Amino acid sequence: MGMKIHLSNRGNLGNFSNFLDMVDLSSPKTLEVSMHPTWTNAHPAALTFCAALALETGKDNARIVGPIPPTAASFARMGLFNFFSTPSPFTEDTREESGIYIPISVINSQADQSRFISDMVPLLHLPEDKSTVIKYVIGELVRNVLEHSRSPEGAIVAARYYKQSNRISIGICDTGIGIWKSMQSTWNPKTDLEAVKLALMPGITGTTRKEGGTEDNAGAGLFFIKSIAKITRSYFVIYSGKAEYSLLKHDKRVKTYPRLYADPFRDRHSVEENVADFKGTLVGVDISLDNNEAFDALLSSIGEVYDEAIRERKRAKFKEPKFI
Numbered sequence: 621m622g623m624k625i626h627l628s629n630r631g632n633l634g635n636f637s638n639f640l641d642m643v644d645l646s647s648p649k650t651l652e653v654s655m656h657p658t659w660t661n662a663h664p665a666a667l668t669f670c671a672a673l674a675l676e677t678g679k680d681n682a683r684i685v686g687p688i689p690p691t692a693a694s695f696a697r698m699g700l701f702n703f704f705s706t707p708s709p710f711t712e713d714t715r716e717e718s719g720i721y722i723p724i725s726v727i728n729s730q731a732d733q734s735r736f737i738s739d740m741v742p743l744l745h746l747p748e749d750k751s752t753v754i755k756y757v758i759g760e761l762v763r764n765v766l767e768h769s770r771s772p773e774g775a776i777v778a779a780r781y782y783k784q785s786n787r788i789s790i791g792i793c794d795t796g797i798g799i800w801k802s803m804q805s806t807w808n809p810k811t812d813l814e815a816v817k818l819a820l821m822p823g824i825t826g827t828t829r830k831e832g833g834t835e836d837n838a839g840a841g842l843f844f845i846k847s848i849a850k851i852t853r854s855y856f857v858i859y860s861g862k863a864e865y866s867l868l869k870h871d872k873r874v875k876t877y878p879r880l881y882a883d884p885f886r887d888r889h890s891v892e893e894n895v896a897d898f899k900g901t902l903v904g905v906d907i908s909l910d911n912n913e914a915f916d917a918l919l920s921s922i923g924e925v926y927d928e929a930i931r932e933r934k935r936a937k938f939k940e941p942k943f944i
Contacts (some may be wrong), residue, residue, distance in 0.1 A: 622650030623898055624676070625670055627695075631662040631726045633789070633855035633904050636866055637892055640859065645673075645896040650681045651703070664778040665791030665857060665904025667700055671724045672776040672793040674703035681705075687902040695900075698778055699723040701842065720744065720781040728774035733762045744781050744788065750909050753848060754788060761792040761843035761903055769796025769901060775863065787854070795900040801859040811862030813893050820858065820865065820884040821847055843882075845905055850878050850887060854906035861899075864892040 626642035639662075674682035684706040693710045695701070700723050701708035722740045727733050741751050742754050754817055759779065765775035771794035779790045798803075800815040807824065809815035819825050822843040842858065846867055849856035856867040868888045870878040881887055 621646040622652055622681075623648055623654045623673060625651070625666075625673070627653065627655045627660050627662045627666060627670075627692075629656040629661065630661045631660065631666060633643050633663050633665065633769060633857055633906055633917055634869070635864075635894075636665070636855075636857045636859075636904065637864060637890065638664070640864055640892065640895040643896045645898060649677065650683075651677045652683055652685045654686045655684070655688055655692055659691050660689050661691060662695065663791060663904050664698070664780055664789050665793070665902055667695060667698055668778050668791040668793040669723060671700060671703045671778075672773065672902075673727070674793050675773045675776070676795045679705055694780075694850075696723045696847075697723070698780070720783070722779040722781075724776060724888065726776055726780040727762050727766075729766075732774070733759065736762075740779060746909060753907070754790075757790060757845050757848065757905065757907065760845060762791070762843050765792065765794045765796070765901070767796040768802045769798075771796030771900060785944070787906055788909060789847050789904070789906050791859075791902070791904045793900060793902045798899050799858075799901055811893070812863035813865070813891060816838040816860060816863045817863050817884055823884055825849040842903070843884075845903075846884065846887075848907055849882050849905050850880065852906075852908035854908050855877070855904070856906075859895070859898060860901040862894055862897050864895050866890045883892055 621644075623646070624642075624644040628638065628642065630638060651670075653670050677700060682704045683854060684701070684704050688709055696708045696710040701722070720743050722743065725732070725736050727736055733872050737755050741756070745749065746754070759780075762775045762777065765771060769775075773795055774793055774794055777790070777792045779788055781788045789863065797817075799819050800809060800812050803809050803815045803818055807815075809818055820842050827942075846856045849867055850870055853870045858865050866889060867883065867884075868890060870888065
């Protein structure tokens with residue numbers, strides 16, 4: 621039978637649960653990816669997911685099947701076909717002006733990460749403050765994978781910049797141990813969804829029960845990235861095991877600054893608890909880069925919520941009865 625993934629014509633991050641509905645991971649020896657026959661699009665998160673699973677099965681066991689529509693030329697530009705035995709039907713001189721593509725890359729070390737960021741950032745032609753945020757997001761996502769996932773293939777990362785909406789979409793995937801297992805020795809979550817919730821909370825890391833983590837591992841990366849998506853009124857998705865959490869867009873009609881919460885379930889969100897069981901972890905994020913977004917205020921707000929969350933949990937722990 622083999623694993624099966626379908627790339628539809630509704631591939632934005634807001635429809636990610638629909639993408640997962642068309643994923644079958646029940647037989648992991650082979651992989652088949654199909655596409656909508658006339659028009660398809662896919663978020664970089666979906667493409668890194670396909671590439672990561674193709675790496676795991678081996679290129680000879682991974683195929684793209686059925687008709688390949690002209691819009692899949694963007695997948696070729698992002699390097700998807702390089703991971704599959706199916707050759708690309710597109711010539712390299714095909715161009716599209718609606719975006720900038722940062723190809724799917726395999727990152728196994730800090731040097732790989734630095735090279736990917738240094739290659740990517742100049743393509744975006746962004747002012748320094750926006751570039752800093754993008755570097756931070758990529759760096760934190762990759763660091764999470766390299767430190768926690770134990771993935772033999774490392775981190776699979778890709779991005780795309782959309783000029784028209786001034787948005788960057790980033791996807792990162794690994795086929796490591798998954799969030800539940802990485803949290804198990806320190807936090808003992810009962811379910812995949814509980815593990816995902818813990819991973820999104822500031823100051824919680826799988827490497828220590830110490831509130832706020834350690835100096836080198838503060839357990840803040842995913843919380844910061846989700847917060848950046850929320851402040852810029854964008855989407856964020858995380859998927860591991862049988863659980864998927866989606867941050868929904870903050871209503872643009874509400875003019876007040878979106879409020880940040882330490883508990884991800886207080887945000888406007890949706891969850892799925894019975895999707896295809898994925899042993900690794902997949903993260904997708906959209907970030908609006910409109911110049912009217914005050915990134916300094918954003919980072920200040922994130923810091924305040926993070927500090928308060930740590931203080932609250934320390935107070936709660938202090939109040940716990942101690943039995944002698």
